[in-house]
Amino acid sequence: MTEDRQISIALPTIRRLPMYVAVLEKALQDGQTHASSSQIAGALGLESIQVRKDLAAVGVVGQAGVGFPVGELIVAIEKSLGWDNASDAFVIGAGHLGTALAGYRGFARYGLNIVALFDSDPAKVGQTVHGKKILPMEKFADLAARLHVRIAILTVPAEAATESAALAAEAGIKALWNFTPTKLAPIDGVIVERVDLAASLAVLSSRLASLVGASGAARPQAADEPESEV
Numbered sequence: 622m623t624e625d626r627q628i629s630i631a632l633p634t635i636r637r638l639p640m641y642v643a644v645l646e647k648a649l650q651d652g653q654t655h656a657s658s659s660q661i662a663g664a665l666g667l668e669s670i671q672v673r674k675d676l677a678a679v680g681v682v683g684q685a686g687v688g689f690p691v692g693e694l695i696v697a698i699e700k701s702l703g704w705d706n707a708s709d710a711f712v713i714g715a716g717h718l719g720t721a722l723a724g725y726r727g728f729a730r731y732g733l734n735i736v737a738l739f740d741s742d743p744a745k746v747g748q749t750v751h752g753k754k755i756l757p758m759e760k761f762a763d764l765a766a767r768l769h770v771r772i773a774i775l776t777v778p779a780e781a782a783t784e785s786a787a788l789a790a791e792a793g794i795k796a797l798w799n800f801t802p803t804k805l806a807p808i809d810g811v812i813v814e815r816v817d818l819a820a821s822l823a824v825l826s827s828r829l830a831s832l833v834g835a836s837g838a839a840r841p842q843a844a845d846e847p848e849s850e851v
């Protein structure tokens with residue numbers, strides 16, 4: 622059963638919730654109506670207690686001997702993550718990464734709808750990518766207000782990140798998904814989430830170095846060696 626309540630969920634739990642949805646969707650496809658915490662934990666290499674704690678945070682309680690109702694649990698997790706309520710977003714910087722993100726259809730599944738891209742380069746303005754217009758930065762504030770857009774995806778060069786973030790905040794943007802390597806200073810009333818590919822790659826490289834070892838010969842990876850996340 623679910624409890625309809627507004628709760629604040631810990632970040633590590635939030636990061637695990639999408640994996641639970643993937644496992645639960647697979648269970649649903651296989652015709653399962655209920656799933657146990659040990660089944661979910663087993664599929665993801667986690668401890669059952671961790672799964673039960675995480676699911677309690679979204680307000681779904683399992684039944685002893687029966688497990689969690691799969692459909693209800695998916696709905697509750699999606700609600701907690703805001704996936705049930707699509708948010709429009711603008712991309713700032715219609716370059717390689719910005720256009721790639723604008724073309725990724727999978728975001729719809731996660732409640733994100735990229736409606737337009739903005740760029741300071743007059744040569745790019747007016748073009749259409751993946752069915753979305755590239756607009757001049759001068760129109761950003763007006764359109765953000767008119768369309769009630771609250772999310773901006775920052776894919777400008779590092780040196781333009783601070784200025785673009787300030788412009789977005791001024792235009793009423795409340796959430797910035799920052800793909801640039803620039804660590805932005807806190808902006809009042811704006812949530813910033815940075816995707817740090819350099820940090821992630823550093824972890825991959827250092828793990829590869831220890832895997833290969835000084836001899837240059839790769840040691841076999843243990844089957845239960847976990848993936849890490851940055």
Ligand SMILES: NC(=O)c1ccc[n+]([C@@H]2O[C@H](COP(=O)([O-])OP(=O)(O)OC[C@H]3O[C@@H](n4cnc5c(N)ncnc54)[C@H](O)[C@@H]3O)[C@@H](O)[C@H]2O)c1
Nearest residue numbers: 714715716717718719740741742776777778779781800801
């Ligand atoms: N390409 C990747 O795979 C990748 C991966 C991780 C992170 N990044 C980061 O994402 C950002 C974009 O990378 P890219 O490869 O797409 O670069 P890019 O040069 O292809 O695109 C950047 C775009 O931003 C525009 N721009 C520059 N200044 C601007 C401003 N002040 N306002 C609005 N638009 C502006 C440029 O005209 C250009 O279209 C960089 O910070 C990069 O470090 C890129």
